[in-house]
Amino acid sequence: MTEQERIHCDEVVASLLEYLDGELDDARRARIEDHLAECxxxxxxxxxxxxxRRRLQALATEPPPDSLKRRLKAILDEF
Amino acid sequence: MEQGSLRSSRQCGRSGREPPVCATDNRTFFALRIEELADRLYGVALRFTRNRAAAEDLVSETVVKAWAHLPQLEDRTCFEKWIFRILANTFFSQCRHRREETLAAEEDEDGFSLFDRLHQPFLLWWGNPEQELINKLLCEDLDRALGALPDCYRAVVVSVDLLGHSYAEVAGMLGVPVGTVRSRLNRARSQLQRALWQQAQAAGLVRGSLDEGDAHD
Structure with a gap:
């Protein structure tokens, strides 16, 4: 990678969340990955x-209360 | 609900189609998948709505809609992603009436970084404060910080961070430009991290922390 293609820390910080969200194009993602490998x-x-983010993702799971289980069973029984 | 949102995506799962199935198989398949996903459907609904009764209503409405549109699901390996799109769409359609809160929330500043707060030379002297904080945070702390976000911010965080939706998918569901999703997400994450920092300070989870005034850049 040439010096011109390298990106600096402030650019990585600015794009990091979009990088982690998988929102960058291939070229920009590759440049960030090269930077992360060295910095x-x-x-x-x-x-x-x-x-x-992994800690937040754990919030996506919560045992449904019995009232919802009964309600879903009643809905499914009608199908 | 927009019909497009209910069509299956061809980007997930196997390339081959499932064989045609009869009505009984449809019902069995559907009931099994709902049972498997009930924890996540309720969990995500609860994070969206912040209310147990509303979360139950949202899950129930989602299940009814999903059953009605099941014939449109071409690739059943996409069922999970598909039903969570229905759930998100259903919630978003309820949110579209809350314009005032959205506009007020979007005036907030952004740019708060927990990492920057923790990655200070005088804190690094004690070890790895970032990892230490991640390990000490309780689910309750994260839930409280997420729950404190305005609806329009929480919705994009739940959609992107918990459900893995792309910015374009969320923009389509909300009926806003992708740039709006990006800016809401940035502000939401900033507010979320600020709330976590304040909770961590109050609970004494961070050592040698900056004072409260410094925490508001």
Missing amino acids: RGCFSRAEFERAL
Whole structure:
């Protein structure tokens, strides 16, 4: 990669969440990945955001109350 | 609801189509999938609505709509992504009436970073404060911070971070430009991280933290 193609930490920070969301095009994603492979600070930042997101994703699961189970059973029985 | 949102995506699952099935098989398949996904349907509905009764209504409405549109689902390996799109769409259609809150919320500033707060030289001296905080946060802390977001912000965080929807998908469901989703997401994450920082400070989870005034850039 040429010096011109390299990106700096502030650009990585600005695009990091979009990178983690899978919203960047291939070329920009590759440049960020090259940077993360070499920059400990940005790598740590990316790992922190990933870890925080994993914790948030755990909130997507919650045992349904009995009232909802009964309601769903009644709905399914009608189909 | 927009019919387009109920059509199956060809981007997920196997390339081959499932064989045609009879009505009994349809019902069995549907009931099994609902049973398997009940924890996630309710969990996501609860994060969207912040209200147990409303979450039950949202899941029930989603299940009824999904059954009605099941024949449109071409690739059944996409069932999970498909039904969560229905759930999100159903919630978003309820939210479209809350314009005032959306406009008020979008005036908030953004740019707060938990990592920047924790990654300070005097905190690093004690070890790895970022990992330490991640390990100490309770589900309750995250739930409270997420729940404190305005509806329009929480909706995009739940859609993108919990459900893995793309910005374009969320924009389509909300009927707003992709740039609006991006800016709401940035502000939502900023507010979420600020709330987590304030909770962590109040609970004494961060050592040598900056004072409250510094936490508001």
